[in-house]
Amino acid sequence: MTERETLKADVPAESLVHQRPTNVLVVGVGGQGVIMISKVLASLSKELGHQVKQSEVHGMAKRGGAVFSHVRFGPAVFSPTIPEGEADILVALEWAEGLRWLPHLKQDSGTFIADTQQIVPPFACRNRSRGADLGYPRETVPDVMEKIANSFALDAVGIATEMGVAKAANTVLLGTLSAALDFPVEAWKSVISEFVPPKTIEANIRAFDAGRDWALSFDRQTHLKDWTGRTVRSPAEVVDSAAGITSTLEITEEWCKGCDICIKFCPERCLAMDARQIAILVDPDRCTGCRICEWLCPDLAITVHTQTNTDSA
Amino acid sequence: MSDVAQSEFNIRKYIREDLFPHFMCPGCGHGIALRALLNAVHNLGIDKNRLAIVSGIGCSGRVGAYIDANTFHTTHGRPLAFATGLKLARPDLEVIVITGDGDCLAIGGNHLIHACRRNLNITCLMLNNEVYGMTGGQVSPTTSTDRFTTTTQSGNYEPVFDACKLAEGAGAAFVGREMTLQTPALRDLIMEAIAHEGFSFVEVLSDCTEVFGRKNDMGDSMEMVLAQKSGFRSNSYGTAVDEPFKPRGMKTGVLHRSERLEYAAAYQQHHAEKSST
Amino acid sequence: MSTDQNLQNLQGNRACALAAIHAGCRLFAGYPITPSSEIAESMSAELPKVGGVFVQMEDEIASMGAVIGASAGGVKAMTATSGPGFSLKQEALGYAALTEIPSVIINVMRGGPSTGMPTRPAQGDIMQARWGTHGDHPTVVLVPWSVEEVFAETIRAFNLAELLRTPVIILFDEVIGHLVETVDLARFQNPQITDRKWADGKIEGFKPYRDPGDGVPMMARPGDGRRVHTTGLSHGESGFPTQNAGEVEKFMSRLLGKIAKHRDEVERIDARCCDDADVVVVAYGITARAAHRAVSMLRDQGIKAGLFRPITLWPFPESAFKAVAEHARLVLVPEMNAGQLILEVERLVSDKTTVAGLNLFYGEPITPQQIVEKAEALLSQ
Numbered sequence: 016m017t018e019r020e021t022l023k024a025d026v027p028a029e030s031l032v033h034q035r036p037t038n039v040l041v042v043g044v045g046g047q048g049v050i051m052i053s054k055v056l057a058s059l060s061k062e063l064g065h066q067v068k069q070s071e072v073h074g075m076a077k078r079g080g081a082v083f084s085h086v087r088f089g090p091a092v093f094s095p096t097i098p099e100g101e102a103d104i105l106v107a108l109e110w111a112e113g114l115r116w117l118p119h120l121k122q123d124s125g126t127f128i129a130d131t132q133q134i135v136p137p138f139a140c141r142n143r144s145r146g147a148d149l150g151y152p153r154e155t156v157p158d159v160m161e162k163i164a165n166s167f168a169l170d171a172v173g174i175a176t177e178m179g180v181a182k183a184a185n186t187v188l189l190g191t192l193s194a195a196l197d198f199p200v201e202a203w204k205s206v207i208s209e210f211v212p213p214k215t216i217e218a219n220i221r222a223f224d225a226g227r228d229w230a231l232s233f234d235r236q237t238h239l240k241d242w243t244g245r246t247v248r249s250p251a252e253v254v255d256s257a258a259g260i261t262s263t264l265e266i267t268e269e270w271c272k273g274c275d276i277c278i279k280f281c282p283e284r285c286l287a288m289d290a291r292q293i294a295i296l297v298d299p300d301r302c303t304g305c306r307i308c309e310w311l312c313p314d315l316a317i318t319v320h321t322q323t324n325t326d327s328a
Numbered sequence: 329m330s331d332v333a334q335s336e337f338n339i340r341k342y343i344r345e346d347l348f349p350h351f352m353c354p355g356c357g358h359g360i361a362l363r364a365l366l367n368a369v370h371n372l373g374i375d376k377n378r379l380a381i382v383s384g385i386g387c388s389g390r391v392g393a394y395i396d397a398n399t400f401h402t403t404h405g406r407p408l409a410f411a412t413g414l415k416l417a418r419p420d421l422e423v424i425v426i427t428g429d430g431d432c433l434a435i436g437g438n439h440l441i442h443a444c445r446r447n448l449n450i451t452c453l454m455l456n457n458e459v460y461g462m463t464g465g466q467v468s469p470t471t472s473t474d475r476f477t478t479t480t481q482s483g484n485y486e487p488v489f490d491a492c493k494l495a496e497g498a499g500a501a502f503v504g505r506e507m508t509l510q511t512p513a514l515r516d517l518i519m520e521a522i523a524h525e526g527f528s529f530v531e532v533l534s535d536c537t538e539v540f541g542r543k544n545d546m547g548d549s550m551e552m553v554l555a556q557k558s559g560f561r562s563n564s565y566g567t568a569v570d571e572p573f574k575p576r577g578m579k580t581g582v583l584h585r586s587e588r589l590e591y592a593a594a595y596q597q598h599h600a601e602k603s604s605t
Numbered sequence: 606m607s608t609d610q611n612l613q614n615l616q617g618n619r620a621c622a623l624a625a626i627h628a629g630c631r632l633f634a635g636y637p638i639t640p641s642s643e644i645a646e647s648m649s650a651e652l653p654k655v656g657g658v659f660v661q662m663e664d665e666i667a668s669m670g671a672v673i674g675a676s677a678g679g680v681k682a683m684t685a686t687s688g689p690g691f692s693l694k695q696e697a698l699g700y701a702a703l704t705e706i707p708s709v710i711i712n713v714m715r716g717g718p719s720t721g722m723p724t725r726p727a728q729g730d731i732m733q734a735r736w737g738t739h740g741d742h743p744t745v746v747l748v749p750w751s752v753e754e755v756f757a758e759t760i761r762a763f764n765l766a767e768l769l770r771t772p773v774i775i776l777f778d779e780v781i782g783h784l785v786e787t788v789d790l791a792r793f794q795n796p797q798i799t800d801r802k803w804a805d806g807k808i809e810g811f812k813p814y815r816d817p818g819d820g821v822p823m824m825a826r827p828g829d830g831r832r833v834h835t836t837g838l839s840h841g842e843s844g845f846p847t848q849n850a851g852e853v854e855k856f857m858s859r860l861l862g863k864i865a866k867h868r869d870e871v872e873r874i875d876a877r878c879c880d881d882a883d884v885v886v887v888a889y890g891i892t893a894r895a896a897h898r899a900v901s902m903l904r905d906q907g908i909k910a911g912l913f914r915p916i917t918l919w920p921f922p923e924s925a926f927k928a929v930a931e932h933a934r935l936v937l938v939p940e941m942n943a944g945q946l947i948l949e950v951e952r953l954v955s956d957k958t959t960v961a962g963l964n965l966f967y968g969e970p971i972t973p974q975q976i977v978e979k980a981e982a983l984l985s986q
């Protein structure tokens with residue numbers, strides 16, 4: 016890939032092979048701060064004398080949809096995008112999005128930094144095309160980490176929340192990222208200070224340190240062994256389980272044509288096909304009321320009813 | 329407009345329940361589009377007595393019948409012509425056209441471009457499944473390159489229309505595209521389209537599980553839906569690559585928006601001026 | 606010179622446009638074609654003055670679609686065209702017939718087929734008007750012979766369309782379309798206007814295609830809360846598609862039979878000197894004017910000739926015609942076509958009567974002389 020770029024750019028091939036850029040891919044869903052991370056990184060590399068290309072897609076940010084950003088820096092960078100299998104570092108602010116982008120990571124040498132937070136985006140579980148061996152959310156965090164040598168899965172949201180700065184989870188990840196790159200710590204902090212609201216500088220610096228410290232003290236074996244499987248689920252749109260909202264699912268059997276869509280798309284795997292080829296809810300407790308099944312049932316056979324427990328008005 | 333509706337959306341209030349289950353095949357994307365549309369209608373607080381759904385012929389055209397509104401199932405390719413008369417006669421009605429890729433771009437192509445040009449306040453949803461579903465799976469103006477249909481038995485070699493570019497070029501005030509998999513986004517897009525003054529065109533990337541999916545060995549409906557999401561639409565849109573990161577995909581969301589004077593308003597304004605001078 | 610405001614020199618096409626507005630037409634959708642374009646042109650000038658809408662569509666198919674759409678919305682609507690455009694409208698015409706949406710379609714006939722002779726008269730669309738669209742369908746076709754009658758029949762066309770909930774076609778030809786005659790508008794001062802039978806009463810359980818007795822269902826006005834479904838698919842009383850043989854049979858029988866139930870309002874003829882006629886000339890439109898003259902020329906020669914002129918061409922006024930043809934030796938059917946209405950005439954006379962056509966189709970109106978000569982030749986055989 017780099018060679019082709021070289022030819023295109025009419026630059027002697029050799030000079031670039033040695034100076035190939037560093038590729039960092041940042042992914043997540045809308046509202047998490049993907050763009051902030053990539054901007055900090057881009058700005059920092061520029062200040063440190065690199066050529067930088069940063070491009071992003073945040074078309075659906077408002078709707079909780081996927082957001083991703085490519086940052087490439089080095090002595091010379093031509094293409095703004097990172098081809099598949101070429102990312103040196105993949106930073107995922109959301110677990111499923113991280114898994115979805117794994118094919119972009121360099122095999123063997125790529126570094127995977129991921130928040131274990133799972134936000135069920137409206138239409139998450141995307142791109143699980145046939146043959147893809149990583150599905151959401153079947154693979155547990157240890158499963159994935161076992162496959163990727165340089166993987167760092169952390170509960171950034173949990174860390175930030177404990178510090179009382181829940182919104183700075185992305186800065187925690189920046190701290191972790193800083194451990195994977197050779198940039199001076201002070202440079203990181205000064206760039207971060209430029210990008211966050213003045214009142215929050217102090218909190219963000221603390222979050223950065225927490226993420227960095229976590230990475231530096233990271234011990235793979237204990238981490239895997241002690242993994243408790245804590246995940247934060249923020250189902251799309253409707254349900255905020257913290258606010259005491261529960262949901263029930265109604266399937267109109269006479270309308271169901273057994274197309275399988277709801278079953279395959281349910282992120283929680285709580286639906287199944289019965290012997291009559293009709294979808295049934297087999298695991299109501301796991302249902303988060305995310306409504307994916309309702310949205311996608313072509314036969315309008317599923318209705319998710321939500322109730323607020325605390326306030327019935 | 330971006331505010332979420334006051335009351336919870338209950339789809340049963342908007343459908344003719346006694347006609348269910350509907351006629352569509354298992355997994356057909358048109359049904360998903362139907363939900364998105366009805367949710368948009370709900371969120372906008374449109375009175376269904378004032379809602380007129382005008383559809384053409386095709387599986388897409390038959391979707392309209394399931395909506396509990398004033399529904400008109402017209403002739404193949406002509407729903408926009410019909411809707412033009414209806415809206416001119418009854419500006420108080422919210423007129424929404426449901427059409428298919430064949431209905432809208434082949435037999436009805438002339439009406440589409442002129443509806444765009446005129447810019448009458450109508451919303452047009454084109455359910456694009458890149459095939460003639462109703463007639464058993466013949467090639468359509470949006471069938472991707474190399475796809476098998478009953479009239480392209482060795483793969484499609486004809487180029488395709490980019491319907492959104494066509495609509496924009498012809499003057500539509502609002503143009504957008506979304507896929508059925510992104511149903512909430514589709515709903516939001518439809519809401520914006522309806523709310524926009526003037527002619528709004530929305531291309532819904534739907535899918536035909538039964539005849540297109542099977543013929544092309546695209547797996548079951550779920551897999552088709554996913555395939556669509558992952559950009560299987562290959563390079564069918566030729567050089568119309570919109571997104572650097574999805575070189576084989578298509579841009580979705582609001583693609584064009586303008587405040588061009590709406591037709592009925594222009595008509596009134598013009599004749600008021602002429603009669604006062 | 607009269608100063609009577611009501612006496613106006615009007616061109617046939619313009620008379621048609623003014624009459625339409627008189628009848629309550631508030632939307633015109635059309636596509637230019639000679640020799641009908643003056644209708645659209647007049648409409649474009651006149652409709653905005655009365656708060657109506659004129660729209661020039663992208664083609665005749667769209668025009669017909671827009672007319673049906675407007676009428677479905679409750680506004681009286683019309684389109685006008687000529688042969689090639691009339692062909693394009695046929696599919697939608699069938700849709701209007703099946704869905705029972707009123708509309709008025711003007712076809713100013715010209716030489717054909719294809720582009721033919723755009724500026725020359727013809728009567729070549731008699732059968733297309735009857736059978737042009739696919740499938741069995743009710744048809745009402747009117748054929749005025751003068752500018753004044755264009756005015757009258759245009760109003761009647763709108764009334765019939767509403768009364769019967771069906772498209773009504775008016776056929777005239779290039780000569781009448783472009784003919785200027787003095788019309789006494791006093792006659793049309795307070796025309797009788799038929800309006801749509803809108804559904805009233807209970808919304809619950811409303812059946813949009815239920816026969817109230819006269820074969821013509823009440824129509825739901827969009828917005829009235831009934832929320833009905835309109836489809837070109839065969840449907841039952843509920844309006845929803847059905848393939849149930851019994852339901853379709855019932856529906857189609859009503860649809861095809863509703864015109865007959867209103868035969869008195871629909872049929873209109875002009876029979877002159879027919880009571881004792883040995884020779885009956887059956888003619889319509891501009892040809893009937895020549896036939897009228899020919900009849901008096903024949904009478905002058907002592908030949909008992911009469912004119913039978915259907916003003917309503919379809920459904921053909923069968924019994925009225927049979928009554929005059931019963932005693933006739935000869936029925937002569939002059940037409941500016943290769944012989945179209947004659948097929949219907951032949952069907953209705955007994956073996957004792959000779960039926961002959963006079964068929965000229967080179968773009969010239971038939972003259973009285975030609976009709977007289979033809980009659981004489983036939984009588985001397």
Ligand SMILES: Cc1ncc(C[n+]2csc(CCOP(=O)(O)OP(=O)(O)O)c2C)c(N)n1
Nearest residue numbers: 386387388404428429430431459460461462
């Ligand atoms: C004048 C006319 N020509 C052809 C047909 C046959 N026909 C019915 S539906 C259809 C194609 C529909 O394709 P599309 O608009 O893509 O709708 P889909 O069924 O795929 O939703 C055709 C050709 C017709 N009904 N009328």
Ligand code: SF4
Nearest residue numbers: 281302303305306308
């Ligand atoms: S069953 Fe529950 S968790 Fe699964 S998709 Fe439906 S609402 Fe979401």
Ligand code: SF4
Nearest residue numbers: 271272274275277312
């Ligand atoms: S998506 Fe709907 S139709 Fe399909 S299996 Fe589920 S409930 Fe049945």
Ligand code: SF4
Nearest residue numbers: 353356387461536537
């Ligand atoms: S044929 Fe295709 S488009 Fe038509 S209902 Fe079936 S799946 Fe849907």
Ligand SMILES: [Mg+2]
Nearest residue numbers: 428429457459
């Ligand atoms: Mg199609």
